[in-house]
Amino acid sequence: MRHNRAERMSEDDERQQSSPSDLEFTSNKARNCNATGSGSGHPEFQSPFPDQVLENVLENVLHFLTSRRDRNAASLVCKSWYRVEALTRSELFIGNCYAVSPDRATARFIRVRALHLKGKPRFADFNLMPPDWGAHFNPWALALAKAYPWLEKVYLKRMSVTDDDLATLAESFSGFKELVLVCCDGFGTSGLAIFVSKCSPLEVAGQGDQEPDYVTAFAACRSLVCLSGFREIIPDYLPAIYPVCSNLTSLNFSYANIDAEQLKPIISNCHKLQVFWVLDSICDEGLQAVAATCKELRELRVFPIDAREDSDGPVSEVGLQAISEGCRKLQSILYFCQRMTNAAVIAMSKNCPDLVVFRLCIMGRHRPDPVTGDPMDDGFGAIVMNCKKLTRLAVSGLLTDKAFDYIGRYGKLVRTLSVAFAGDSDMGLKYVLEGCPQLQKLEIRDSPFGDAALRSGLHHYYNMRFLWMSSCSLTRQGCQEIAHAMDRLVVEVIRSIGEEEMDDSVGTLYMYRSLEGPRTDAPKFVTIL
Structure with missing residues (x-):
């Protein structure tokens, strides 16, 4: 795990304790037909009403609708669709644990088998949020145990999870299959031990003092398509994975400090690779090797081995341009570097027009194009103009308001935008x-954005999941105006350690929509306006 990395709710309690499996392939005749007496002594079955027929059809059709966006749209058609969509949803995604209460969520969706729940905003990964801010899993764990005894999967991201929470999960779900904890805190090995011992009986094969035969082991797994888990790699062991490279579609080296020469014999055989995560220790030379071989690549993430702003970045515009020229099916890229040129970014926008995610993180503050000295406006402008499918964008480097003008004019599908050290008004x-x-x-x-900029979004905030602004030019009065104007929006002002509560300047603002109103577990350094 990398740490640096609507409104309506149904009160329908029908069949609350039924398992979701009861819904699959069931005939609805019993619900839709009424038995009445007749002269023959046999029951007569009346035809269901048209709206009942529609609900029956919907139940069977919606089972095959897996996209949560499509399901959300279906639930807004009418009350009947709203009710049936809730009854048939087996996987529940909640992007903000404070957007809805656990009791409200479990009352509406009564047949859930899998829960995806997110807590703190992403900037918490960069130590921009005090550790005790919240996002406690405990109320969710208790509600899940009560509502979904058949639950199979829980995916948590940036949540505070205790050992007791893990014990609750282990004791409550007899058929539990999968627990994913991403950037979570608060638990220890004892909690994990309890969870594993109760949830999944393990068979342990001891190796003793004998050195494992990695070469033989990997040679027997030629059908392997996904490989990860590399941390401290001994170079002599790398050849052991050569036999499986030809079929790999996903390879994660994001914790493996390897160089270009160690990567080349591996990557040269990865012709089917679609997902590749790696450290920048492979340098531009390693990225050129990736570009030469991985023509099917869809996702690339290049993480920094040294994330300091003044470090010497081993990857640059050279590696990015090579990737854009060699991996033209690329759809998603995260690229940390110390320098970048407009020319390389423009080239990527033209060579990889199917990009959905473009996250360029130039770690030094306000860095211009090192060749021309110009701001990076034209590069990011080209990305939003040429990549018509773009939904996620992260911008950095020296940027003026011109770059944001480009984003506003052409980024019509952008759903997530991250901004660091950018803009001038x-x-x-x-x-x-x-x-x-x-x-x-x-x-x-x-960034220099202040109260006037904040007020310009009043028309849109109810449609957003959240807005996070830290170290900008906001005042408490400006934030208070937003809170007064939008009573269904939770406006949190987060103070740093030692910061006075009455200081008019706002260090961190976190705004999010919520059906429940302000949360009740806010710590003292959080003021909800």
Whole structure:
């Protein structure tokens, strides 16, 4: 795990304790037909009403609708669709644990088998949020245990999970199959031990003092398609994975400090690779090797081995341009570097027009194009103009309001925007808030946007999941105006350690929509306006 990395709710309690499996392939005749007496002594069955027929059809059809966005749209058609969609949803996604209460969620969706739950915003990964802010899993664990005894999977991201929470999961779900904890805190090995011992009986094969034969083991797994878990790699062991490389579609080296020469004999055989995560220790030379071989690549993430702003970045525009020229099916990229040129970014926008995610993180603050000295406006402008499917964008480097004008004019599908050390006036943020109708998540740090920029989004905040702004130019009065104008929006002002409560400047603002109103577990350093 990498740590640096609607409104209506049904009160329908019908069949609350039924397992979701009861819904599958069931005939609805019993519910839709009424038995009445007749002269023959046999029951007569009346035809169901048209709306009942529709609900029966919907139940069977909606089982095959897996996209949560499609399901959300279906639930808004009418009350009948709303009710049936809730009855047939087996996987529940909640992007903000404070957007809805556990009791409200479990009352509406009564047949859930899998839960995806997110807590703290992403910038918590960068130590921009005090550790005791909240996102406690405990009320959710208790509600799940009561409502879904058949639960099979829980995926948690940036939640605070205790050992007792893990014990609750282990003791409550006899058929539990999968627990995923991403960037979570609060638990220890004892909690995991309890969970594993009660949930999944393990068979342990001891190796003793004998050195494992990795070469033979990997040679017997030639059908392997996904490989990860590499941490401290001894170079002599790398040849052991050569036999499985030809079939790999996913390879994760994001914790493996390897260089280009160690990577080349591996990557040269990965012709089917679609997902590749790696450290920048492979340098531009390693990325050129990836570009030469991995023509099917869809997702690339290049993480920094040294994330300091003043470090020497081993990857640059050279590696990015090579990837854009060699991996033209690329759909998603996360790229940490210390320098980048407009030319390389423009080339990527033209060579990889199917990009859905473009996250370029230039770690040094306000860094221009090192060749021309110009801001990076034209590069990011090309991305939003040429990549018509773009939904997620992270911008950095020296950027003026011109870049945000581009985003507002052309980023019509952008749902998530991350901004760091960028912009030169309130107009920049205004361009985005007024021009990006699909915007759901907006996170900004160390940028000059103030109260006027914040007010420009009043028309859109109810449609967003959250807005995060830290180290900007906001005041408490400006945030208070937003809170008064939008009573269904939770406006949190988060203070740093030692910061006075009455200080008019706002260090961190976190705004999110919620059906429940302000949360009750806010710590002392959080003021809800």
